[in-house]
Amino acid sequence: MNHHDINAVAGQINNIILGKQQQIRLALACLLARGHLLIEDLPGVGKTTLAHAIATALGLRFQRVQFTSDLLPADILGVSVYNRDSARFEFHPGPVFTNVVLADEVNRATPRAQSALLEAMEENQVTTEGETRPLPQPFFVIATQNPSHQIGTFPLPESQLDRFLMRIELGYPDSAAERALLSGTDRRTLLGELKARLAGDDLLQLQRAVTAVRAEPALLDYVQALLRHTRVSPDFSHGLSPRAGLSLLQAARAWAYMDGRDHVVPEDVQAVLPAVVSHRLTASGGENVSSASPAALLLQVAIP
Amino acid sequence: MALKPLKLDVRPLIAREVYVLAAGFVLASAAHLLRMPNWLGGLVVATVLLRIYLAARDQPLPGKWLLALVAFGTAAGILLEYRTLLGREAGVSLLVVMLSLKLLEGRSQRDGILLATLGFFLLVTNFLYSQTILTGLYMLGCAWLLIVALVTLQFTVRWPGWKIPALRAGALLVQALPLMLVLFLLFPRIQGPLWGLPHDAYAGLTGLSDNMSPGSLNSLIQSDAVAFRAEFRGRIPEAPALYWRGPVLWDYDGQTWTAPRFVFNVNEMPETAGPTIEYTVTVEPHNKRWLFALEMPVMRPPSSFLTRDMQLLSTTPVRSRMRYDMSSRLLPAYGADDTEVMLQRALQLPKGYNPRTLQLAAELRRRHSDDRRLVDEVLQTFRNENYVYTLSPPLLGQHAVDEFLFDTRRGFCEHYSSAFTFLMRAAGIPARVVTGYQGGQINPVGEYVLIRQADAHAWAEVWFQDSGWVRVDPTAAVSPARVERGIASALPSTDPLPIFVRGNFAALQSLRLTWDSITYSWNQWVLGYSPERQRRFLSSLGFDDATWQKLAVLLVVGAGLALLIGATLVLRDLRAVRGDAARALYDRFCRRLARLGLRAGAAEGPLAFAERAAGLRPELAAWLRAVTGQYVAIRYGGDRSVLALRELKRRIKEK
Incomplete structure (x- = not known):
């Protein structure tokens, strides 16, 4: 198992979702860094396909939960049902008991249902009816949010957003990718033909390898400079939390690993930073909104 | 950041x-x-x-x-x-x-x-x-x-609150210390102010003046300001010997004694034998030309001269604290060879003043043909009759000497010296008034004598045919304590005197003396850091004959060193962050590239910069990647070996 495999997986997914190399790499880096992914975009840009493709290519089990306003925690986590034959309550695991969960339109459900999922994400285990059940490993949640229709939704609060390692936007494909999409084979067929490149514990091995990527003091200085800037700059109303710092470093490690390096360089941090921090930073609403963007943040902080 | x-x-x-x-x-x-x-x-x-x-x-x-x-x-x-x-x-x-x-x-x-x-x-x-x-x-x-x-x-x-700026300002002051010391010690000294102080800068300086009218010394005696300090090499003479000579007053108009505008200079020092007293005087600015010395000076400091009547005069008014070495000899008499013109001047009296004194003088003259006997009798009179030494004498009218000698009989040094000199002249003995300071306070902390304005004194000199000018202090005849134990002991306690001169409060007095000793050191070493001192300091460092060019070089080197010390203090933290050797090499590499027109952004990662630069200058691509790769391997890959650093140097030198 090495970074070639994960790049091969990326290549496979690229064949299905066209023109989104960067986002696919980020999504895989997020998975390697043991984080969860939030995709914020319009319907029909390929969110489900991406989630499905990732699961298939990595040889993982996949479940999809459509979040609606009447969704209950039990619909996600599972429920105990009385079995007459054995005269016992039996736990029927919910869709969360899988490797990759696609939580579609997570902001449509009530906070109660949302928090059921989010707690599972944080703890990697589910507690129902006094019993704690571990989730399968690896466990990866891809949640989607639809940003344009906010009526009747429950937007995730900032504290919950912080639990997603990355937030990415897929966006429309460019014209060449769109043409290839329109003229090519049906995506579902392609998805069906997709072969699992990894199997068993391969992904866990990769995740462990990512943790071993080294971050030298010089790089930690850079990460700290970035964090400090968000905390002292008047452009942001809050700085990044220590958890955000850890996430940033872990994501940068995953990115470095995918690049075939055993150490993180500032470019890795810069590559993952927009996806890692964009949902955690709020502009303070000064006259200069553009300087509050993650891209501007990168330009303003010198590499020590 | x-x-x-x-x-x-x-x-x-x-x-x-x-x-x-x-x-x-x-x-x-x-x-x-x-x-x-x-x-x-x-x-x-x-x-x-x-x-x-x-x-x-x-x-x-x-x-x-x-x-x-x-x-x-x-x-x-x-x-x-x-x-x-x-x-x-x-x-x-x-x-x-x-x-x-x-x-x-x-x-x-x-x-x-x-x-x-x-x-x-x-x-x-x-x-x-x-x-x-x-x-x-x-x-x-x-x-x-x-x-x-x-x-x-x-x-x-x-x-961050006031604490941070307060501390940081303090730190800045401390960091400036080395540079301050270098500039103080090495910046070329110029005697006196560089651009001339404004003309009114010397108003309000106190000290003896070139005339003495009733009450002029009185106001001086009220002041506890320091006149000068004297540091003796060897034993400090007894208090009665400490006559510090100042202006010599020749001319009397009935009210005021004045010093002549012009006095001959002595070209060579009087040749005398006997032990000399060596000391250093630091005189406070008083905006007059007198320098003070023990009677009688036998040398003169640079840029000063000695007059025939033994006044030590600076060539320019003393407008900044001045320090000079002196030596004196306690002479019994001098100037026996003074000319007739001078003696005539020492006999002049204003017409129509003090008839009773003139009468007394005539009578004295009749009784004593010998001048010395006459002087002795007058001093006897002062001593034995009811004369009182006081700082608050009654006011005198037109015939001041008459009224003092015969009616009031209360006064202090200026009255006694004035009356005595008048009487001598009336009796045909050349005489003159000498003003200056008498005594002083020995500061046991700094081992020097402190002379305040309150020690101002006036005495007389008379001329005898056989010996020359001899000092006569009529005040000492009236009140020996004035000369032996200082002015405070000579006066009744009701007389107004500055509190520190009187010295009743022992603790206060010793505090005052300690403080004066500190001030003296400050004057000597900080304010008195003159070109001469600077030269001596430099020669003690081994720089003899320091020209201004040498001084300038020394100054630049010293300031550079001081800045280096300051910079090390400041940059110590900074170096910990940005300091490893690879970074230094890489920075130099970047500066070289900048001269080629390839500028790395501050927020640009090294690999990204290498790729961008390679795109701009494809012929350098391999070199750029090789150097950057090695740099990244050291700085971010954690390769801390000497070999890796050497390899980085080698790769940089390839082009």
């Missing part, structure tokens, strides 16, 4: 910054405010208070036209008050007023920085008035507060 560049001219001053600027300004100008006329001081204080009020209420500042009007009006007022805008008093007042108006006008951060910087200039003007240790400490405090203001002005983002 790259913060956004400061926009100096747009960021408005906030209340906090106004407060600290106002505080710095008020502290730096406080001493001036007390000296200024009330209307000016009041105006300045009102201006500052108005600015503080406006800042606190966040109100708009007054318009430019109003300020211009006030500025011109005040300038006109100063012109009326002082009749000039130049000079020390008027110039300083103008500076203080204009700065207060600038404070009222200051809107932006840029104005604030300007104000704080001008504040340092204001600070220097305080030294035109005083250069004592206390002033130095006071100015240090002001400088610190102004630096606090400057630091405060730099906080654009998050205010």
